[in-house]
Amino acid sequence: MKDVESIEQFESRKVEHIRVAMDPAVQSLGAGFDSVSFVHEALPEIDFEDVSISNQIFTDSKFAKDFRSPFFVSSMTAGHDDSGRLNERLAACADSEGWAMGVGSQRRELFDSGAALEWKRIRTKFPNVTFFGNIGLSQLIHTEVSVVRRLVDNLEATALIVHLNPLQEVLQVEGTPRFRGGLLAIETLVRELGCPVVVKETGCGISGPTAHRLFSAGVSAVDVAGRGGTHWGRIEGVRATSNPKDAVRAKAAESLGDWGLSTVDSLRQVLQVLESSRPNATAQPSANAISRPEVWASGGVRTGLDGAKALALGASQIGVAQPLMAAALKSEEDLRQVMQRFDFELKAVLFCQGVRSLSELRSRGQWTFLERGGGL
Ligand SMILES: Cc1cc2nc3c(=O)[nH]c(=O)nc-3n(C[C@H](O)[C@H](O)[C@H](O)COP(=O)(O)O)c2cc1C
Numbered sequence: 498m499k500d501v502e503s504i505e506q507f508e509s510r511k512v513e514h515i516r517v518a519m520d521p522a523v524q525s526l527g528a529g530f531d532s533v534s535f536v537h538e539a540l541p542e543i544d545f546e547d548v549s550i551s552n553q554i555f556t557d558s559k560f561a562k563d564f565r566s567p568f569f570v571s572s573m574t575a576g577h578d579d580s581g582r583l584n585e586r587l588a589a590c591a592d593s594e595g596w597a598m599g600v601g602s603q604r605r606e607l608f609d610s611g612a613a614l615e616w617k618r619i620r621t622k623f624p625n626v627t628f629f630g631n632i633g634l635s636q637l638i639h640t641e642v643s644v645v646r647r648l649v650d651n652l653e654a655t656a657l658i659v660h661l662n663p664l665q666e667v668l669q670v671e672g673t674p675r676f677r678g679g680l681l682a683i684e685t686l687v688r689e690l691g692c693p694v695v696v697k698e699t700g701c702g703i704s705g706p707t708a709h710r711l712f713s714a715g716v717s718a719v720d721v722a723g724r725g726g727t728h729w730g731r732i733e734g735v736r737a738t739s740n741p742k743d744a745v746r747a748k749a750a751e752s753l754g755d756w757g758l759s760t761v762d763s764l765r766q767v768l769q770v771l772e773s774s775r776p777n778a779t780a781q782p783s784a785n786a787i788s789r790p791e792v793w794a795s796g797g798v799r800t801g802l803d804g805a806k807a808l809a810l811g812a813s814q815i816g817v818a819q820p821l822m823a824a825a826l827k828s829e830e831d832l833r834q835v836m837q838r839f840d841f842e843l844k845a846v847l848f849c850q851g852v853r854s855l856s857e858l859r860s861r862g863q864w865t866f867l868e869r870g871g872g873l
Pocket of ligand 1: 514515518571572573574600601602631659660697698699700722725726727795796797798816817818819820822
């Protein structure tokens, strides 16, 4: 690989990312959830105990998975001293609460085979958790599929998530803003990997036309990871500010601090693409075919109500990152409580809509769009 960073620099960058991600100043505004409003059902005609938030992904394929909750741990950290402890907490709570878990970038495993031990240990301890692997597109472009497959195997992952982060790569001092050949690399991965490929952003959203290219490449799901929560332009801006040599990057990060498509706008665009076109899935061999590609939502999901809105709009499952890391840094109990709050709030919404299940929420949920005047 082309990295000139030492392992020590790699680790200290990962640790710094977690620290800076906890600063409220790196949260961007306007995920768009306040533009969606449910119509309250005062006569629900069901009991609260009738409500189930169980969910299935990759339906009608050999990769189908059932969960007790539609929320999942959005990809975060890996490959440094403290990540084993944090990931163990995340996996323990994903296990007890029935959430899936996206793991943080497995980039270190590409150049340090010992790094896989972190996941092998966690996998042994939590054999029932559904994991999604993770790699950045700028690494994928330069990596053989056979090597990428090892990342999936190390984790016994159900799917591989490829993250797109052009803004972060360009603002990060150590970044690799090289995305030429990205779509071709994704097409090749879809064809050869042997498990579902999901493509996500990291907080700047995915537009309808870009989603169309991804679905045409045969990806099984697009996770919009829109603007409105953790913003990697802001995070790299804070990091650049600490070094006078990086003044240009720091200033640029300030100018681009609200760059991106909001989660709700992105979700609407990507869902529309999926509904209006049946993308040609020639790049996808039948053994790995997902009959219906999915749209996942994340970015600034801070309550079960936010998640309910994304599900009502049509998202298949909902990722949460920063609030889980903030809780995991405190304790496993704090983390479990946050996850239970998300689930409970979602159930409360279903009850106050008079619907028993997520499929009923999607088909019978009553909500309206409030037109926003100006703003983001
Ligand atoms: C500490 C931290 C580390 C992250 N590392 C990764 C990563 O390695 N790979 C990835 O795809 N996304 C990564 N993300 C991005 C999240 O998965 C998510 O897309 C983004 O934070 C927006 O979600 P949020 O607003 O709920 O935080 C990271 C986020 C945080 C907070």
